[in-house]
Amino acid sequence: MIGLISYLAFFATMAGILAIVVLGLNLQWGYTGLFNGGVVAFFGAGAYGTMILGGRPEPGQFGGFEWPFLFALAGGVLLAGAIAWIVGILTLRLRHDYLAIATFGVAVAFESIARNAEWLTGGAKGLRGFPRPLEAAIGNTFVYGLCFLAMVMAVLAAVYWALQRLVQSPYGRALRAIREDEVAARSLGKNPTRLRLQSFVIGSMIMGVAGGLYVAFYAFVSPQDLAPILTFQVWAMLIVGGAGNNRGAVLGAFLIWGAWTGSGFALSKFAPAAMQLYTGPIQYILIGTVIVVMLLWRPQGLLPERITQRFTKTASKVGTTSKGAF
Amino acid sequence: MTALLTIAALEAGYVRDLPILRQVNLSVMRASLTVIIGPNGAGKSTLIKAIAGLVPVSAGTVTLDGADITGIRPDQMGALGLAYVPQTDNIFRHLTIRENLALVLRRVPDRTTRLDELYALFPPLAAKQADRAGSLSGGQRQMLAVAMALSGRPRVMLMDEPSAGLSPKIAAEVLDLTRSLTAQGVTVLLVEQNVKQALRVADHCYILAEGRNQLDGPAAAILSDPMVAEIYLGGKRVGAA
Numbered sequence: 061m062i063g064l065i066s067y068l069a070f071f072a073t074m075a076g077i078l079a080i081v082v083l084g085l086n087l088q089w090g091y092t093g094l095f096n097g098g099v100v101a102f103f104g105a106g107a108y109g110t111m112i113l114g115g116r117p118e119p120g121q122f123g124g125f126e127w128p129f130l131f132a133l134a135g136g137v138l139l140a141g142a143i144a145w146i147v148g149i150l151t152l153r154l155r156h157d158y159l160a161i162a163t164f165g166v167a168v169a170f171e172s173i174a175r176n177a178e179w180l181t182g183g184a185k186g187l188r189g190f191p192r193p194l195e196a197a198i199g200n201t202f203v204y205g206l207c208f209l210a211m212v213m214a215v216l217a218a219v220y221w222a223l224q225r226l227v228q229s230p231y232g233r234a235l236r237a238i239r240e241d242e243v244a245a246r247s248l249g250k251n252p253t254r255l256r257l258q259s260f261v262i263g264s265m266i267m268g269v270a271g272g273l274y275v276a277f278y279a280f281v282s283p284q285d286l287a288p289i290l291t292f293q294v295w296a297m298l299i300v301g302g303a304g305n306n307r308g309a310v311l312g313a314f315l316i317w318g319a320w321t322g323s324g325f326a327l328s329k330f331a332p333a334a335m336q337l338y339t340g341p342i343q344y345i346l347i348g349t350v351i352v353v354m355l356l357w358r359p360q361g362l363l364p365e366r367i368t369q370r371f372t373k374t375a376s377k378v379g380t381t382s383k384g385a386f
Numbered sequence: 387m388t389a390l391l392t393i394a395a396l397e398a399g400y401v402r403d404l405p406i407l408r409q410v411n412l413s414v415m416r417a418s419l420t421v422i423i424g425p426n427g428a429g430k431s432t433l434i435k436a437i438a439g440l441v442p443v444s445a446g447t448v449t450l451d452g453a454d455i456t457g458i459r460p461d462q463m464g465a466l467g468l469a470y471v472p473q474t475d476n477i478f479r480h481l482t483i484r485e486n487l488a489l490v491l492r493r494v495p496d497r498t499t500r501l502d503e504l505y506a507l508f509p510p511l512a513a514k515q516a517d518r519a520g521s522l523s524g525g526q527r528q529m530l531a532v533a534m535a536l537s538g539r540p541r542v543m544l545m546d547e548p549s550a551g552l553s554p555k556i557a558a559e560v561l562d563l564t565r566s567l568t569a570q571g572v573t574v575l576l577v578e579q580n581v582k583q584a585l586r587v588a589d590h591c592y593i594l595a596e597g598r599n600q601l602d603g604p605a606a607a608i609l610s611d612p613m614v615a616e617i618y619l620g621g622k623r624v625g626a627a
Binding site: 230237304367 | 481485518
């Protein structure tokens, strides 16, 4: 029983971390129309930044400053934001597919740096040894797993709440306006360049938060964690859940992570031994198929974008206005 | 009556060293409706976009009430009292009607009062304020676009073919609505393909062809000019053999 609960806690912790990444992508794509094809770069920046600042010192290795977790996490998030700001200034003039290609290139470059800058990132073997927050105080591994899950869920809830506030505010309305038509938004006094950059940086910092939690969870990070498949997984989560809907983003994360781990388990349990060699590629095909099927069958996702609740309520009194609506 | 908006020797285009507009001159009187007509490719929309700062200006000046606003950034236009209504995609379909209006009203100090005024001016929008703008009919979409442009109480409205894609009846209503703005003191510069209807409501008309001024005068005089149809339909220059 404890084994099953431990596994479920592990599953939910990873799904929660990925849900935070998907929420970051939803701000960029779902609400602002920015096609970020380099999700892993910002997730990785958060992970490596947190690890370098908060990890244990290793001989011949830069970092290992053993900063308290929250400070290390903040540093990782700021690193993700700084990279997003530089990348954003250089690439946000590009549209859709061109932006996707450019940001995908950034992710490839980041993974390449992580693999080769051994003094900084540990190279292919990665960085290990992270003092997980409160682990020593709690002691029991099982209880600690549940506590860590609670922390991830609390962060997920906080990010969700903050993003809901953001997208329902006039600022969120402006983001959705530039997503739909930049020229019209510009002619109405909005500055699309600035708004796109802000959304890109905020979304990437949220991805950095997830990266920091990931590194605290595993106490390890390597270039293997930055494989392009993670970007596609996150995109599949958003497409399945519903772009432009934060609840959809969270739902998609749990569903796709469930399908991913479930398919891996089923293949290892029931597939012929020869076929088990191809578990990874089969799962990649699964993710690709899910994306294509959803785009053909239900492109708006399981939970489509909805009219903003705040406005639905205030607008119910037809012909009257409310200061809160602005 | 004095000119509020003046265009002098304007050259503008989408590609460097390839101007679409060549030495265009134009004056728009206060609280009047001026229409720009001309054949396809004449540069009408380019002219209005150049005034709105959406197309780079390579030479010439745009003056608003004596102040040079050449090359103004589009997002700064509203603060100067200019509003631009694009030909298409001029509303945000996935936002509600109220959200569309709120986008612009954000910068208006008495926004609550202004929203009520706009709803009084456009009752169909009030009735559908909680609906997505994408659910509106073509005429209502133009009505919303006009309402959004009016939100900040502009001095000048630049409108790019507001009747495009509408049935003749709705097109006439939209142009009548445009005309009514001048009674509120708004100066309107309009680009139209719907020549007869536009001349019916306009005070003054400019004809462009090949990016240059061809003819201008009072709308009534242009409407009765036998050369206009030939110029408009064939793109032939006045005086050409």
